[in-house]
Amino acid sequence: MDQRTAPHPKPVGAHLVGSINFDDAETTIRTAAEHLGDRLKRIPDGEVGERFHWIAFQPGRLAQAEGIERVGDEPVRLRMLDIRPIRLAAGVNAADLVLPELGYAAAAIESWGTFDRLQREGVVPAGTRFQVSLPTPVGVVGSFVRAEDRAAFEPVYEAALAAELDRILQTIPHERLAIQWDAALEFAIxxxxxxxxxxxxxxxxxxAGTSERLARQIDRVPVDVEVGVHLCYGDVAEHHFVEPADTAKLSRFAGLVADRATRELDWVHLPVPISRDDDAYFAPLGELAIPDATELYLGLVHREDGVAGAERRLAAAQRHVRRPFGVATECGFGRAPEGTTLPLFETHRAVTAAWGQR
Incomplete structure (x- = not known):
C-alpha cells in the first residue's frame, strides 16, 4: 500500500523525557499524574536538585576522587555547579582510581520513596512505572574528561555508573521500574x-563505537525492568548543538542499537525540531528498523507553538511513520522558562486527547 494513502498509525500516548522545571520530585510526579496519568506508562522525578542541567554536576563529583584534577584554575559556574572538565593527575593510573558515588542511585532511591507513597495513595495510577534517566558513559567521558585521558578513564567511569545502576536495581522493585539511557554526545560525534x-x-x-557502547548499557538492565533510550541533539538554552538535517542518522543509530542489544528495547525517543513539519525530515523514519514491540516517541511538542504546532508536526510524521507512536518534547523541559511547565503538560494532554487511555 502507498504510504501516502495508508491509514495513519494509531498513537500510543505520551512520554516524559526526564527533566521538568519543578523544584522537587513530589511536585513533578503529582503534576504528571494529574495531567497525563492515563497517557503515561512511566513517570520520572524531573531530575531535580543538582541534576537540573543533565550531567553538568558530574565533574564536581568526580573531582572529589584522589588522583583527579580540574582543568583550569578558576571555577566555571553554572548556578551552584563548577563545570570545569577533569584530568588524571600526573603519574596516576586510571585503573587505580576509586571514584566517589556519582549521585544517580541516591537521587533515584530518594525519589522512589516519594513515587511509591503517591502510587500507594492512588495519586499515581497503578501499573505506572518509576522512570530513572541515566547518561551514557560516552556522554560524561566525552564531555568532561581531558581528551588524552578518555580511553583510560572510560572503563573506570562505566564501572562506577554500573554500580549506581545496581544499587537502583537492588532497591526498586523491578516490575515498577524503567531505566532510560540518554544519548546526546553520541550525536555530536x-x-x-x-x-x-x-x-x-x-x-x-x-x-560501531557509539552504538555498541549504548547497547552494552541497555543489556545491563534486567529483562523484568523496562529500558528505553532518549536520542538527543542537545538542549542548551533550549537549542540543539546542531539541527538534524532529517531523521536519517537518528533512524540508523536506533536500528544499530536495537540490533546490537541482546535484550528487548522497550522504547525509543527522538527529537523533532520546531521548524520541521516537512516530509523531508520524517521520510527516513519509514525505514526505521526497530522491533514492533519497541514503542516510538517523537519529540514534536514545543512550548512556543503549542497544540497547533504539535499537530502540524504530527500530521507530517503520520505520513511516513509505519508504526504506532506517541508524543513528547524533543528533550526534557527542565530548562524551560518559568511559568511554561504547566502549559507544556496541557499541550501533551490536548494533542493526545483523541487517543484515549494508554
Missing amino acids: LEELAPAGSRYEWFDDIW
Missing part, C-alpha cells in the same frame, strides 16, 4: 562536531 584538529571520541569507528 556522529555529526563530527568537534573543533578543528580535535575529536570527542577515543575510538575509530564512530557508528
